[in-house]
Amino acid sequence: DVKVTQSSRYLVKRTGEKVFLECVQDMDHENMFWYRQDPGLGLRLIYFSYDVKMKEKGDIPEGYSVSREKKERFSLILESASTNQTSMYLCATTFGGRAYEQYFGPGTRLTVT
Amino acid sequence: AQKVTQAQTEISVVEKEDVTLDCVYETRDTTYYLFWYKQPPSGELVFLIRRNSFDEQNEISGRYSWNFQKSTSSFNFTITASQVVDSAVYFCALSEVSGANSKLTFGKGITLSVRP
Numbered sequence: 001d002v003k004v005t006q007s008s009r010y011l012v013k014r015t016g017e018k019v020f021l022e023c024v025q026d027m028d029h030e031n032m033f034w035y036r037q038d039p040g041l042g043l044r045l046i047y048f049s050y051d052v053k054m055k056e057k058g059d060i061p062e063g064y065s066v067s068r069e070k071k072e073r074f075s076l077i078l079e080s081a082s083t084n085q086t087s088m089y090l091c092a093t094t095f096g097g098r099a100y101e102q103y104f105g106p107g108t109r110l111t112v113t
Numbered sequence: 114a115q116k117v118t119q120a121q122t123e124i125s126v127v128e129k130e131d132v133t134l135d136c137v138y139e140t141r142d143t144t145y146y147l148f149w150y151k152q153p154p155s156g157e158l159v160f161l162i163r164r165n166s167f168d169e170q171n172e173i174s175g176r177y178s179w180n181f182q183k184s185t186s187s188f189n190f191t192i193t194a195s196q197v198v199d200s201a202v203y204f205c206a207l208s209e210v211s212g213a214n215s216k217l218t219f220g221k222g223i224t225l226s227v228r229p
């Protein structure tokens with residue numbers, strides 16, 4: 001079974017803090033994704049990566065950056081957290097190509113106060 | 114740009130009722146893939162089904178069935194004899210080519226509540 005883990009289930013940070021969310025997968029998948037999920041808005045893609053050190057902006061990249069130094073690990077960085085970044089953050093992975101389903105981690109619920 | 118519309122936002126049924134979740138999509142691609150995911154209260158999205166644009170056969174898996182109709186750009190999901198454990202948020206998604214790779218466009222999700 002594919003295992004996708006995220007560093008925290010719940011996180012509380014203060015406005016202005018730098019926040020790191022980590023995602024690790026154990027299936028040697030090439031593509032990794034970060035989404036945020038908000039009520040009434042569904043899942044929105046923030047960034048994705050199709051190879052080590054490669055990244056591509058999704059639909060809502062503003063205020064976020066990412067890092068992929070190793071194939072199994074994909075980090076989402078909030079350079080200066082703001083209250084409008086309070087959300088559920090979901091990581092996903094896939095082999096690559098549009099035919100393959102994505103596998104999701106359990107999510108991190110981030111609250112910025 | 115691709116788009117997935119799940120017009121129903123919340124559905125509430127009594128156990129053992131049948132329920133259909135609607136999904137309508139827009140795409141210019143001739144080859145594409147459609148997906149359904151389930152998100153139970155625990156939060157982790159679970160993959161349910163994938164369908165490619167060349168396969169319009171309906172699919173049945175136990176109490177779940179899917180109806181794909183290219184003519185109406187729809188990919189609807191029916192749960193027969195619903196159970197409390199079916200309570201979840203259900204997402205329909207469409208794959209999209211992005212450069213040399215692909216990404217998913219999700220609908221906004223349908224919250225299904227099944228009451229005992």
